[in-house]
Amino acid sequence: MAIDQQGGADRVRTRELVAEIAAFDAAEARIQAERERLYADAYALAQEQTARLRDASTREREVPLRAMAAELAVAKRVSDRTMQTRLFEAHRTVTQFPAAWESWQAGRVSRAHVKVIVDTGAELADPGARESYERDVLDYAETTSPARVRSYAEQVAENLNPKSMQERHDDAVLDRRIWVEDLRDGMSMLGTIGPSVEVHGVYDRLTRQGKTIKAADRAARRNTTETRTGDGAPSEVGGAYVGTGGTEVAPGVWFDERTLDQIRTDLLLDMMLTASPSVDPTGVEGGLGAIRGHVQVTVPATTLAGTTLGGAQLNGKCAVDPETAKILAGNAPGFDRVFLDPITGVVLAVDRRFATPAQKRYLVARDIRCRFPGCRRPATECDIDHREDWALGGKTDIENMGAFCESHHALKQAAGWTVVQMPGGRLHFTAPSGLEYDDDPPPRVMFMPDLDSKPGDADPPEPEVCPAPF
Incomplete structure (x- = not known):
């Protein structure tokens, strides 16, 4: 009898847990849907600003949306390119699939359900076909999982799509x-x-x-x-x-x-x-096969010497194992020396309008990537930008320059972002809305020599102290 009572209590508690989790899921769905509406409103505001630029160039007409995405991205600490995509998708969801959004807000479907419905039905340009598709698929989505919805949604969209398979493939192959x-x-x-x-x-x-x-x-x-030979050795x-x-x-x-x-x-x-490649339209000497892949790897001298076991980085994006770093160093045509403060790890220093090669090397080493908050494009692919413009008296000095990718270089100037450079490479940004943000150079992790050497091991060579090459 006790066992039956315990089993009944477990079933009751299980039902309670299911109900409580379902209630939280519904509340979460409502919050997510409301945030999606706000993203859609932000996109609509950017579109209204763009509409007021009737006589502007195509590039100028892109600025309002990019500026809006940058404002939100910096506040949320994400990439502005990711945010721009998010704004577009939110606007498409709220305006083109309103029934799915309302069901999401009411907690009847999840974000995953809505994404399947929107992504699969996005090719239906005719509003009537899209509405019929949405109504049909949504009824099914409210009863099952997103994975099952996808297969059904593809069948419904295929039936309503006026484009043939060949036409859709011709469009898709462009992506x-x-x-x-x-x-x-x-x-x-x-x-x-x-x-x-x-x-x-x-x-x-x-x-x-x-x-x-x-x-x-x-x-x-x-x-x-x-x-094998008679003694068993191959x-x-x-x-x-x-x-x-x-x-x-x-x-x-x-x-x-x-x-x-x-x-x-x-x-x-x-x-x-x-x-x-089998097709080479260039006609250049050596052809495309003569082009070799290039990477920039930063390797501590102690890693090459074998006294530490880490620290190598590829374009400031990801780690490189020590063995690969040594192989690359052994085959590298040349090196740029970078000197770090032994305590803070800050890059130490390296007058004309354009930065010298030494200054560029210094800035690439200090900034690692584009300095606009949230951007991760490698500094090797960025412009060297003056904080205070050269034409306005700004100096070509490392304390007045930094790496900005082409997109954020243009956005900073066109959208009205202001930047003040602080000591140590810190940048203080003021957005067009008046919000302020700080961006520091990427932190450096100092790898210390291995102190667990065995008695009798040869001492590692003392690092050679050389003057800076600039």
Whole structure:
């Protein structure tokens, strides 16, 4: 009897938890929907400002939306490009799919449901078809999960879309692109969106090549087993090319320990870094195949010396493992020395209108990326901007200059942002609305030498003190 009573109590408590969580979900959905409406209002205000610029150039007409996105992005500490996309999507949701937004506000569907409905129905340009689609899919969305809604929504949209599959593909292929997403531990992800036939063809070719390498490795292993000498040691015959991930079992004999996924990745990166495209319209000497990938890596001297185990960075975006940093340093055509304060880690210093090469190196080392709040474009791809304009008496001095990407360089001037440079590279921004923000150079982490050396180990060489090269 006690067991039955406990089971009944558990069921009651479970129902209570389900109800409480559902109530919180509904409250969260209401808050998210209201915030979406505010984003849509912000987009509409920017559109009204744009409409008043009837005789302006195309570039000038882009400024109101970019300025609005920048204001909100800096306040929320996110990228203004991300915010600009968010404003557009919010306006589209509230104005073109009002029923879905109202259901979201009422807590009957979640943000994930609404995103599926909006993304799938965005191609329906006719308001009547879009309304019919929204009504049909929304009824189903209120009864099931977003993953199930997507499949149903695609079928409904396909039935109502006046464009043929070929027309939609011709439009979609214009959005092909490649991007990089930085992960942890010195790893990054290379993503691509392209025609399905070509993407699957690439994957199939990499798979076939990987399986061929695995087959060659198996043959090498069999050959080694069959030709063992009397004492059990493998003879120096056979062998297979393996690259990274191989194990040398005897001089000249290698076994490939990589998985098929690892081999596919190695093949892709190898071909992308060394191969030439089948079509080369440039006509330049050496063709496109002569172009090599460039990266900028900052490596502490102590890492190269082996006295520390970290600190290398790629374009100020992500970490680089010490072994890769040493390999790159060993093959680098040249170096730029960067001197840091041993206590604070602040870059130490490096008169004409344009910055000298030494000043540019200094600013790239100090700023690492675009100094507009939230932007992460590498400083190597940015303009060197004067805080106080040269034409107005501003000096070409590191305390009056900094890295700004082309987009934020133009936005700062066109939208009325003001910038005051403080000691140590800190920038004080005042937005057109009057709100104020500070931006500091990226912090530096000082990697200290390994003090756990064993007795008798040779002392690491003392760092050579050199004058600054400028």
